[in-house]
Amino acid sequence: MDPQLWWYLARVGGLMSWWLLSATVVWGLLLSTRVTGPRAAAARLYDLHRFLSGLALAFLTVHMLALVADSWVDIGLLELLVPFASGYRPAAVAWGVIAFELAAAIGVTSLLKTRIPHRWWRYVHTSAFPVFILTTVHALTAGTDAGTVRWTALVLVAAISFLSVYRLLAVRRTDDTVAPSAPVRPEPPDSRPVIVKRLRPVADGVVLVELAATDGGLLPAWEPGAHIDLALPSGRIRPYSLCGDPADRTTYRIGVLNAPKGLGGSAEVHALRTGRQLAVSRPLNRFPLVLAPHYLFIAGGIGITALLPMIHAAEAVGHDWRLLYGGRTRLSMAFTDELLALGTDRVHLVPQDTDGLPDLHTALSKTTAGTAVYCCGPEPLIVAVEKAVTDGFPHRHLHIERFAATAKPSAARPFQVELRRTGSLLPVPADRTLLDVIRQAVPGTPASCEAGACGTCALRVLAGTPDHRDAVLTGPDRSRRDLIYPCVSRSHSPTLVIDL
Numbered sequence: 001m002d003p004q005l006w007w008y009l010a011r012v013g014g015l016m017s018w019w020l021l022s023a024t025v026v027w028g029l030l031l032s033t034r035v036t037g038p039r040a041a042a043a044r045l046y047d048l049h050r051f052l053s054g055l056a057l058a059f060l061t062v063h064m065l066a067l068v069a070d071s072w073v074d075i076g077l078l079e080l081l082v083p084f085a086s087g088y089r090p091a092a093v094a095w096g097v098i099a100f101e102l103a104a105a106i107g108v109t110s111l112l113k114t115r116i117p118h119r120w121w122r123y124v125h126t127s128a129f130p131v132f133i134l135t136t137v138h139a140l141t142a143g144t145d146a147g148t149v150r151w152t153a154l155v156l157v158a159a160i161s162f163l164s165v166y167r168l169l170a171v172r173r174t175d176d177t178v179a180p181s182a183p184v185r186p187e188p189p190d191s192r193p194v195i196v197k198r199l200r201p202v203a204d205g206v207v208l209v210e211l212a213a214t215d216g217g218l219l220p221a222w223e224p225g226a227h228i229d230l231a232l233p234s235g236r237i238r239p240y241s242l243c244g245d246p247a248d249r250t251t252y253r254i255g256v257l258n259a260p261k262g263l264g265g266s267a268e269v270h271a272l273r274t275g276r277q278l279a280v281s282r283p284l285n286r287f288p289l290v291l292a293p294h295y296l297f298i299a300g301g302i303g304i305t306a307l308l309p310m311i312h313a314a315e316a317v318g319h320d321w322r323l324l325y326g327g328r329t330r331l332s333m334a335f336t337d338e339l340l341a342l343g344t345d346r347v348h349l350v351p352q353d354t355d356g357l358p359d360l361h362t363a364l365s366k367t368t369a370g371t372a373v374y375c376c377g378p379e380p381l382i383v384a385v386e387k388a389v390t391d392g393f394p395h396r397h398l399h400i401e402r403f404a405a406t407a408k409p410s411a412a413r414p415f416q417v418e419l420r421r422t423g424s425l426l427p428v429p430a431d432r433t434l435l436d437v438i439r440q441a442v443p444g445t446p447a448s449c450e451a452g453a454c455g456t457c458a459l460r461v462l463a464g465t466p467d468h469r470d471a472v473l474t475g476p477d478r479s480r481r482d483l484i485y486p487c488v489s490r491s492h493s494p495t496l497v498i499d500l
Contacts, residue, residue: 006070013063018135019152020056021103025132026159027052050110057107060100092142099134102127191231191279194219194252196272202255203334206302207270210244211252214277218249222283224309225401228252229281229448229456230269237447238265239454241306241376241401242283243335246313252280255334257302263450286455286472287401289313292372295321296363296396298385300377301328306401307376308335315342322366326350326358326381360388369395376401402453402471415491419500420462434486434496442500445486452488459484464496 027049067075075093079086081101083094109124136157140150198210213219227241244253256269272278289310297307304325314321323346327333330351339347350358358381364373373396375385382400389398412430417437419426424441428434435457439445448456452470461484468478470485484496 006066010063010066010070013059013061013066014139017056017059017063018139020052020059021135022132022152024049024052024056025128028128053107053110057103060103064100089142092138095134096138096142099131099138102131102134106131191229191281192219194278194280196274196276196278197251199272199274203336204329204331205258206332206334207256207258208334209254209256209269209272211254211278211280212250219252220282221249222246223285224289224313225287225306226283226285227287227306227454228254228283229454230254231279232265232268233276233278234264234268236263236265236268237456238269239449239456243305243308246309255302255305284455287374287376287399289374290372290397290399292370292397293320294368294371295319296367296371296373297321297323297325298358298360298363298373298375298377298381299323299325300358300375300381301326301332302334303375303377303381303401303403304333304335304339307374308338310374311339311342321346322363323347324350324358324360324363326352326377329353360384361392364388364393364396367393367396371396373398375399378403400474403451412490415493416495417491418463418495418497420497421500425495428490433488434484434490438486438498438500445500447487450487452485455485457485457487459486460499462497462499465492466490466496467492 075086075088079088079093079097081097083097084090086093105124106128193214194211195214196209197212198208200208202208211219222242223246225241227239229237229239231237240254240256242252243255244251256266258270259266287306295310295314297311299307307323311321311323323339325333325336325339325348327349328351330336330349333349333351336349340349348358348363350356367373373385373389375382375398379402382402386398386400389396414430415428417426417428417434418424419438419441422441426437426440428437433450435445435447435450438459446456448454450457452472455470455472458472461482465481466484467490468480468484469488469490472485473480484498486498
């Protein structure tokens with residue numbers, strides 16, 4: 001073995017860890033200053049920041065282990081952990097030892113971020129700047145690659161200095177800015193213009209809306225279970241399930257029930273006219289159709305719109321399926337002719353005014369283990385299906401989609417929200433939503449249904465314990481402390497810190 005192998009590994013590990021640590025600092029500043037764009041950064045960009053830091057620590061480990069193994073440098077574990085204990089360039093090595101200890105503290109607090117106060121993490125994380133300075137000095141004075149380090153350091157110092165100053169100025173400017181009183185009209189993310197191609201009633205109180213691209217081109221592809229966010233003329237954004245044919249990319253088809261006691265979105269859709277220009281988001285699918293040997297679809301009212309493409313998909317590939325479809329009256333149940341054309345033996349319509357409520361137990365008893373049960377409809381139906389599957393048919397795989405968040409028995413209590421990026425601390429009264437308060441400081445914060453069902457308004461939580469009242473998170477996810485849907489959810493802790 002080459003006796004200089006460990007020395008080469010130490011040099012490679014040291015240089016790579018320094019470059020990656022520097023890239024981590026630069027990337028973190030880019031995210032913090034929002035140089036990458038005005039919106040809050042996507043989660044994958046934060047994941048890249050964490051990946052770079054993890055990779056830097058891995059190369060730092062290689063660097064330190066190679067130094068211990070190298071007999072020429074003669075550095076032991078004690079010298080790598082205690083500053084100024086090394087006989088080889090003690091001052092130069094000390095800067096690296098201190099930088100390693102600070103980097104370790106950053107790594108540990110980052111792993112414990114959801115379990116410690118956010119201010120602790122923030123203070124420790126700020127030591128990334130001393131780590132960069134110390135590692136740069138260490139690289140210039142301790143090794144044999146000073147020339148390579150020197151020109152790289154000049155570029156990095158310039159970039160980090162500029163971003164640090166920009167960050168300070170951005171925070172000051174945000175603090176001095178008064179939020180405008182008039183709200184900004186939002187649009188769905190990645191929206192594109194469409195026109196109303198056709199409207200026609202398909203049931204009592206239900207209108208079918210066909211949308212086409214304004215330029216006559218193809219619309220983004222989608223799969224059964226997907227929905228779009230529709231921006232209405234008033235500025236309201238509402239999610240609607242796509243109920244057409246995924247193979248037809250010239251048209252989006254949605255079915256909308258007129259809800260007189262709703263928030264006004266459905267009434268606005270019913271007032272639309274052919275040729276009206278609107279905007280829609282890219283399709284989002286939180287209710288995908290999984291591969292299964294058998295399917296039982298259970299729909300209530302307008303919930304049939306989410307299940308209709310799934311039924312056509314199962315029929316197209318020859319899978320076994322059944323539909324149990326309940327509604328107030330036969331006239332209020334949409335798409336019944338289209339469904340019955342697929343086979344009256346598999347479609348069971350249950351109008352409540354003549355047949356009562358759907359017999360869930362009988363429908364489930366006709367299924368076999370492994371059947372995928374898909375349910376969409378009003379909350380009482382979903383609760384009944386959940387109970388029936390849990391109590392009597394645990395080997396069925398239940399998939400649900402709610403119209404809105406489930407009701408919570410606990411009363412709303414006031415709390416405070418800290419918007420970390422803007423530096424604002426705002427009170428959230430018991431009679432106002434978290435989203436409404438956030439929009440005081442950040443007008444145009446994205447949201448869609450504002451009922452806790454679509455997930456569009458998701459925000460990252462930095463500290464505090466969210467009180468999840470949405471319909472998006474289910475099962476173990478309802479204990480998550482890293483995100484919140486502010487349109488309906490609140491806070492268990494006195495202060496909630498949001499990455500906004």
